[in-house]
Amino acid sequence: MSSLVFLALLALGSTVSHAASILQTRDTLVDCLNSSLSSHGSVRVSGDAVFTSDTIRFSSAFAPGFRVVAEVANEHDVRASITCAKRTSTPFLFTGPRHGFYEGFGKLQNALEIYTGAFWHVDIDAPSNTMTTGGAAVFKNVSGALQAVGKNIPVGGGPCVGMVGATLGAGIGRLQGLYGLIADSLLSVRLMLPDTTVLEVSKKSNPELFWGLRGAGFNFGYVLNATYRVYDAPAHGTNLNADFEYPLNSTRAFYQALHDNKMPAPLCLSTSVGFSAVQNATTLRINAVYAGPEAEGRKAVAFLQRIPLIRQNLTQIPWNTIPENSFFSLGNQRINTCGINAGKRVVRGVAFNKIDVNTHVKMTHQLDYMVNTYPQMRASSNAMYFCATQAVANKSKDETAYPWRQAIGHHTWGIVYGDANTTDADIENIPKKMRDTIAASAGTAYLNTYIGFSDGDEPAKSIWSAEHLPRLAKLKKRYDPDGLFSHYHPIPV
Ligand SMILES: *[C@@H]1O[C@H](CO)[C@@H](O)[C@H](O)[C@H]1NC(C)=O
Ligand SMILES: *[C@@H]1O[C@H](CO)[C@@H](O)[C@H](O)[C@H]1NC(C)=O
Ligand SMILES: *[C@@H]1O[C@H](CO)[C@@H](O)[C@H](O)[C@H]1NC(C)=O
Ligand SMILES: *[C@@H]1O[C@H](CO)[C@@H](O)[C@H](O)[C@H]1NC(C)=O
Ligand SMILES: *[C@@H]1O[C@H](CO)[C@@H](O)[C@H](O)[C@H]1NC(C)=O
Ligand SMILES: *[C@@H]1O[C@H](CO)[C@@H](O)[C@H](O)[C@H]1NC(C)=O
Ligand SMILES: *[C@@H]1O[C@H](CO)[C@@H](O)[C@H](O)[C@H]1NC(C)=O
Ligand SMILES: *[C@@H]1O[C@H](CO)[C@@H](O)[C@H](O)[C@H]1NC(C)=O
Numbered sequence: 001m002s003s004l005v006f007l008a009l010l011a012l013g014s015t016v017s018h019a020a021s022i023l024q025t026r027d028t029l030v031d032c033l034n035s036s037l038s039s040h041g042s043v044r045v046s047g048d049a050v051f052t053s054d055t056i057r058f059s060s061a062f063a064p065g066f067r068v069v070a071e072v073a074n075e076h077d078v079r080a081s082i083t084c085a086k087r088t089s090t091p092f093l094f095t096g097p098r099h100g101f102y103e104g105f106g107k108l109q110n111a112l113e114i115y116t117g118a119f120w121h122v123d124i125d126a127p128s129n130t131m132t133t134g135g136a137a138v139f140k141n142v143s144g145a146l147q148a149v150g151k152n153i154p155v156g157g158g159p160c161v162g163m164v165g166a167t168l169g170a171g172i173g174r175l176q177g178l179y180g181l182i183a184d185s186l187l188s189v190r191l192m193l194p195d196t197t198v199l200e201v202s203k204k205s206n207p208e209l210f211w212g213l214r215g216a217g218f219n220f221g222y223v224l225n226a227t228y229r230v231y232d233a234p235a236h237g238t239n240l241n242a243d244f245e246y247p248l249n250s251t252r253a254f255y256q257a258l259h260d261n262k263m264p265a266p267l268c269l270s271t272s273v274g275f276s277a278v279q280n281a282t283t284l285r286i287n288a289v290y291a292g293p294e295a296e297g298r299k300a301v302a303f304l305q306r307i308p309l310i311r312q313n314l315t316q317i318p319w320n321t322i323p324e325n326s327f328f329s330l331g332n333q334r335i336n337t338c339g340i341n342a343g344k345r346v347v348r349g350v351a352f353n354k355i356d357v358n359t360h361v362k363m364t365h366q367l368d369y370m371v372n373t374y375p376q377m378r379a380s381s382n383a384m385y386f387c388a389t390q391a392v393a394n395k396s397k398d399e400t401a402y403p404w405r406q407a408i409g410h411h412t413w414g415i416v417y418g419d420a421n422t423t424d425a426d427i428e429n430i431p432k433k434m435r436d437t438i439a440a441s442a443g444t445a446y447l448n449t450y451i452g453f454s455d456g457d458e459p460a461k462s463i464w465s466a467e468h469l470p471r472l473a474k475l476k477k478r479y480d481p482d483g484l485f486s487h488y489h490p491i492p493v
Contacts, residue, residue, distance in 0.1 A: 029112060032084035033070050040073030040118075041080075054115045057098045058160070059345040061417075062106035062456075064093060064487070066113040073118045075224055079196045081114045082222075086484070093487050094222050096136040097162040097338060100488065101347040103456035108487045114222075124149055124230065130187065132227045135164045140323065140336050147237055147320035151230040152291075154182050156452075157270055157385075159323035160338035164226050168217025169451040170402030172410060174289050174322070177265035177388025178231075183214035183400055184391070185228045193221040194484040212475040215401030215451070216464060218488045219472075220479045233319060234266070240290040240297030242314040243328050244304050248273075248282050248368060253307045255360040258409075263388040266291040267300050272327060273364050274381030275371045282368040283310065287326040291319070343379075344417040348435045349453025351407035353443035363411070363437045370430040376418035377427060382434065385410045401472060403465035404448050411438050412453040451489060460492050 033043045044051040045068055054069045067090075070081040085092040092112040093105075096119070119134025122145040129151070133142060140159035146152050154175040156166055163182075166173075171182025179185055188202035191213070199221075201210045209220060217223065246254065251273070258269075269288050276283045286304060290297030294316040305312065317325055324335045364382065371378045386409040393405050415431045424431055439447045447462040454463060464472055469492070476483075476491040483490065 027068065029068055029084055029088040029090050032087055033068070033081065036080035036084060037070065037077050038073055038080075041077040042071040044069040044071065053339065054117070055095075055098075055113055056339065056341050058340070058342050059101055059347075060341055061101075061344045061346050062103050064105040064111060064113075065109035066093075067110050069113045069115050071115050071117065075192070075198070078114070078116075078192055078222055078224065081112070082192070082194065082196050082484075085112050085114075091487065092484070094135070096165065097138050097160055099138075099158070099161045099338075100165060100452075101345070101455065102488050103346075104487065104489070111487075116222075119224075122146075124151065126151065129230050129232075130227055131230045132225050133163055134225055135162065135223060137163045138338055139163055139166070140320075140338070143320035146230060147233070147318060150233050150237055152233040152237070152319055153185055153228060153230045154179050156182075157287075157323065157326065159336050161452075164223050165218075166452060167226060167228075168213060168215075168223065170215050170400060172385060172387065172392075172450060172452070174268040174387060175231075175266075175291055176392050177263065177267065177390045178291065180391040180395065181214075181400070181402065181405075182228075183402065184395065185230070186214060187227045187229055189213065189226045190224040191221045192224055194480050194482065198224065209475060209479065211399075212401045212472055215403070215468075216472050216475075216489070216491055217401075219476055219485050219491050221485060234291055235293045235316075237319050238294075238316050239292075239319050239322060240288075240294050240301070240314060241317050241322055241325050242288040242290070242297070242301045242304070242312070243326065244286045244288070244307075244312045245276075245310040245328070246284045246286070246307060247279075247310060248284060248364065250307050250309065251284050251364045252357060252361050254284060254286070254304075255355055255357045257303050257307065258386060259355040259357055261303055263386070264290075264300050265388045265390040266296075268387035269384075270326070271384040271386070272381050273367055273383075275378045279310065282364075282371060284364070285327055289322055289326070344420065346415045346417075346431065346455055347412055347453055348415070348431060348455045348457075349410055349412040349449050350435055350438045350442055351404040351410050351444070351448040351450055352438060352441075353406055353408060353448075354441075355408070356441035359437055359441035363434050366430055366434050366437060367413075370427060374422070374427045376422055377416070379416035379418060380431075381414050381416075383412050383414065385412070397465070397467075401464060401468055402451075403468055404450060407448065407450075410450050410453060411435075454489070456489065463489065464491075 120136040139155040154173045156173040
């Protein structure tokens, strides 16, 4: 090929791509958003640096694909974004902290992300013990604001999980033994429906919808604001944070102790079974938090000190500093860094009604085998949330769309793929086998899963129970007949 012809081809190529980029900028969705958002809102398109930071997710697995981001600043912008998406038949997803997992996200492509990062406010009315927050506030924002005024509320262990997002799935977490699920503290929400009307939803106002919001809340519209009951913090806002690390051969004694012990309401245990580089072996780490005076807490966790251990650390610390101190993290502030991609991760979970000691030990050996045999899986772990349940189990199953109040704990597996190409088939499907192992001995009629620990490959009844599905389907048909809010755990209709 002569160099002249080559240059001509190059020029032609660049003309074609220039024409394509002109076509791309004439995106009717962008035009609509640009002319309808308030002066505080913004439109971002792929290639813009902010577009990347607005769309990055905690896990890159099954990430949704967006063409445009609408940064909304107020209720008007939320309405305008839904309206533009409908007018251009563009599927859309509301996002805030973007910590959620769901296989089905991968099916959402070429979509509009309605980014609600502006709604991070946490407004506390201390005398009336209430708090109002928007969709972007993470647990850490909420606990920091409440700590400053001597209050608290149940929150989960991960500081970067969204408060409102967790609430809409029910919200298991520390302090649940005293106050119930996070959703049990929800008093009301302002909800924008898919048709963009705004409803006040509470026990008194639209009670059936309030029932559905607490467990399947992503299905009915966008929560503009959520108002909660908050509580006077015990022990001047301090908790006992007790960390323990054990060799794998102590797991039997641990599960036996859990089986035999009664959990006092202020106590919550979280565990992590995973590979320790220091020990060059899989170990069991336990974090026990007691929401009360130090002496009471030390008595409540003494049973954990009787099991042969590698190390321990017990300190009475401010409630809102637990995330960076739990699991021997010694105040490491990097734990509070939100909005990052933490790699390719998948989460699966099982809610269990009873502990079968042999089965729990068997599962920890399955994990040990996986991380030793397949070094690229070495960052994977099994976590168990074993918080007291007095105030959770105290309400009937039909109190909320979330059905698994009888569960005494939840296992969840954080499967981390150290390379992009390993599939579950390559690793003998151990991630699913670990779930099956626990599910088979959980004392439930079929797999029960807390939505926040769900991968999305479970049947719908595993999330909401067979009994709740018809009632939820009715709500879905009534409030979201066109299925616009169906890209995260849609209710089957
Ligand atoms: C609309 O586009 C103009 C020109 O590109 C830009 O200056 C303006 O900020 C955009 N408006 C919004 C809401 O993004
Ligand atoms: C909320 O938490 C995020 C993540 O840690 C942080 O970047 C942000 O500054 C916090 N906002 C407020 C108001 O505390
Ligand atoms: C949420 O409530 C706050 C007051 O707590 C208010 O300033 C804000 O405008 C509300 N946000 C939306 C999106 O309605
Ligand atoms: C348990 O494992 C640890 C660490 O591998 C070892 O030092 C200890 O002897 C083992 N204990 C028993 C009872 O086998
Ligand atoms: C870690 O343990 C494995 C066997 O389990 C051994 O082959 C390896 O040499 C050990 N590594 C170190 C740094 O001790
Ligand atoms: C125990 O934990 C506290 C709080 O994280 C930390 O300040 C302290 O250094 C730890 N002590 C030891 C011996 O690791
Ligand atoms: C259980 O519910 C009853 C009545 O609703 C209440 O009085 C009691 O304090 C609750 N107990 C716990 C542990 O939440
Ligand atoms: C998977 O990717 C890694 C690097 O990320 C590479 O070393 C390995 O050969 C790949 N394996 C297969 C089976 O393609």
